[in-house]
Amino acid sequence: MINYKSIKPWLFKLQPENAHHIAETAIRTANICQIPFNSFLESHFITDDVLKQELFGRTFLNPVGLGAGFDKNATMIRGMQILGFGFTEIGTVTPKPQEGNPKPRMWRHIAQESIQNAMGFNNDGALKVQGRLKKIYPFTTPIGVNIGKNKVTPESEAINDYTHLIKTFNGLGDYFVINISSPNTPGLRDLQNEEFISRLFAEAKALTDMPILLKIAPDMSEEDAVALTKMAVEKGADGIVATNTTIDYSLVSDPYDVGGLSGAVLKEKSFKIFEAVAKELYGKTTLISVGGIDSAEEAYRRIKAGASLVQILSGLVFHGPDMIMNINKKLIELIKADGYANITEAIGADRK
Numbered sequence: 001m002i003n004y005k006s007i008k009p010w011l012f013k014l015q016p017e018n019a020h021h022i023a024e025t026a027i028r029t030a031n032i033c034q035i036p037f038n039s040f041l042e043s044h045f046i047t048d049d050v051l052k053q054e055l056f057g058r059t060f061l062n063p064v065g066l067g068a069g070f071d072k073n074a075t076m077i078r079g080m081q082i083l084g085f086g087f088t089e090i091g092t093v094t095p096k097p098q099e100g101n102p103k104p105r106m107w108r109h110i111a112q113e114s115i116q117n118a119m120g121f122n123n124d125g126a127l128k129v130q131g132r133l134k135k136i137y138p139f140t141t142p143i144g145v146n147i148g149k150n151k152v153t154p155e156s157e158a159i160n161d162y163t164h165l166i167k168t169f170n171g172l173g174d175y176f177v178i179n180i181s182s183p184n185t186p187g188l189r190d191l192q193n194e195e196f197i198s199r200l201f202a203e204a205k206a207l208t209d210m211p212i213l214l215k216i217a218p219d220m221s222e223e224d225a226v227a228l229t230k231m232a233v234e235k236g237a238d239g240i241v242a243t244n245t246t247i248d249y250s251l252v253s254d255p256y257d258v259g260g261l262s263g264a265v266l267k268e269k270s271f272k273i274f275e276a277v278a279k280e281l282y283g284k285t286t287l288i289s290v291g292g293i294d295s296a297e298e299a300y301r302r303i304k305a306g307a308s309l310v311q312i313l314s315g316l317v318f319h320g321p322d323m324i325m326n327i328n329k330k331l332i333e334l335i336k337a338d339g340y341a342n343i344t345e346a347i348g349a350d351r352k
Contacts, residue, residue, distance in 0.1 A: 004320030016106040016115065016317075020070075027079030037082045044084040044321070046328035050335050051086070053344050055286060055308055056211045056238070058142045058174050062086035062328045063343060064299065067290045067311035068146035068177065068215075072123045074132040081141050084324035089311065090129070091146030092179045095164050097125030098150055101184060105259065109252045113294070113318045114266070116252070117245070118259030120184045121148050126168045133172040145173040146215070148182065155187050159196070163203050170208045178204075181217035181244040183260040189217055194231055201236040211238035211286075218243035218269050218291060222276035229277050239286035241311075242274040263314035267292025271302065278306030282351045294319060296330030303331075304349040 011019045030037050051062040065087040066080045072091060080088040100122025107116045123129065137143060147169070149161035166176060178200065180191040191197075197214070204212050214232045216225060229240045245260025246269055252261060270291025278287055282305075289302035290311035299310045315323055331343075340346045 004322065008320065012108065012110065015104060016108055017103065020106075024076060027076045027083075030079040030082055031075070034078065034082070037079075041082045044325040045081060046084060046325060046332070048328075048332050049342065050332050050340075051328060051343050053308065053342070056142065056175050060086050060142060060309065063303065063307075063309045063331070064324055064327055065089060065144075065288075065309055065311045067313035068092055068144070068179070069117075069119070070313055070316070074129050074136075077136055077139060077143060081139075083321045084328065085141070085312075086328075087142040087144065087174075087309070089144035089146050089177060090133075090173075091123065091177075092121050092148040092182065093123050093126055093129050093145065093165065093169075094121050094148055094150045095126050095153075095161050095168075096150050097128070098122060101258075107256055107259075108317070109254070109261075109263070109265070110318075112252055112263070112265050113314075114252060114261055114263030115314045115317060116256055116259045116261050118184050118256075120151065121182065126165055130168050130172065133169065137172050142174040144175045144177055144213075145169045146177040146179050148179040148185065149188065151185050155190060158191055159200055159203065162200055163207060166204050166207045166210075166212075170210065173210065175211040175213060175238070176204075176208070177213045177215050177241055179215050179244070181215050183217070183219075183245060183247045184258075192217065192220070192228060194228075197228070197232050198235050201232065205236045213237060213239035213241050213286070213288070215241040215244055216273070216277075218246045218266065218273045219248060220273075222273065225273050226276050226280045230280055233281060233285045237285065239288060240277055240281060241288045241290060242277055243270045243291045245291075246270075262291065263318070264292055264294060267294075267298065271305070274302065274307070275305055278348070278351065282306035282348045294323075296327045296334060299327055300331060300334045300346070303343065303346055306348040306351055308347050
């Protein structure tokens with residue numbers, strides 16, 4: 001495999017979206033022939049009883065997953081396993097294909113190891129993505145399906161997009177994530193309200209036995225985040241994913257005026273919201289933490305705060321494919337150093 005440090009300067013000369021397409025092309029080759037990648041899989045996919053846990057009726061061999069937004073179209077599931085991810089989340093998928101927002105729509109803040117994106121749910125649409133999942137599911141590592149409404153769908157009809165997607169992907173994944181927290185679809189965050197969530201979960205739970213999680217934004221107050229997630233769990237949510245990207249542009253020195261920020265600058269803002277939610281909901285539902293996680297130490301902080309799983313996305317751009325292996329190896333050391341035999345003993349340790 002190519003050393004990431006050697007190609008990173010070249011990749012960073014390209015527009016971020018073009019660099020992503022190159023990475024996707026390389027990763028997708030594992031779908032054609034996995035044999036050349038077997039040695040990388042053996043070295044980078046860390047399996048240890050210390051990291052193993054059961055969630056959603058599936059075994060998670062390690063707690064570090066790919067966050068939604070990287071593999072929008074379910075083309076890189078096998079490749080993500082080779083990189084070492086214990087699970088992957090595809091999407092966000094919408095009912096109809098859509099191009100997303102005008103380009104350019106992704107920018108790097110290199111000094112701050114952060115990404116700003118205004119992609120706008122660009123994806124191939126439910127039918128094509130469903131076809132790809134039918135060919136690979138069930139898979140050896142868990143798959144989450146992140147779903148959202150089309151841009152042209154009015155808020156008054158948004159629930160129909162989500163129920164359509166649940167019907168389409170029912171039985172083709174291990175959990176759903178309801179995305180109403182992206183800043184890149186006009187009006188989407190307005191759906192983060194009690195009326196919509198109550199109706200959505202009532203209808204969704206009648207359509208599938210798959211766990212359904214809610215993903216929230218980091219830009220609401222802690223009080224609002226707690227109230228919203230508590231209500232969602234009461235209405236049937238099987239877990240909370242915290243958080244999506246932020247529109248707090250003060251976090252970077254030269255922001256663009258569109259899109260959401262992810263990466264290192266999101267770390268503390270995301271953790272603050274996650275911590276507030278975990279204080280209320282740890283032990284009552286499954287919590288997944290995402291946002292600025294770039295080391296084993298940060299992943300372990302989220303785990304001890306109550307996260308059963310963590311997700312990585314922007315960190316891959318700056319740290320490369322060895323990042324997942326390094327986090328999992330160090331997590332084993334950190335868990336053992338605290339005297340725990342298994343990650344489940346460490347989850348929520350700061351809440352006890």
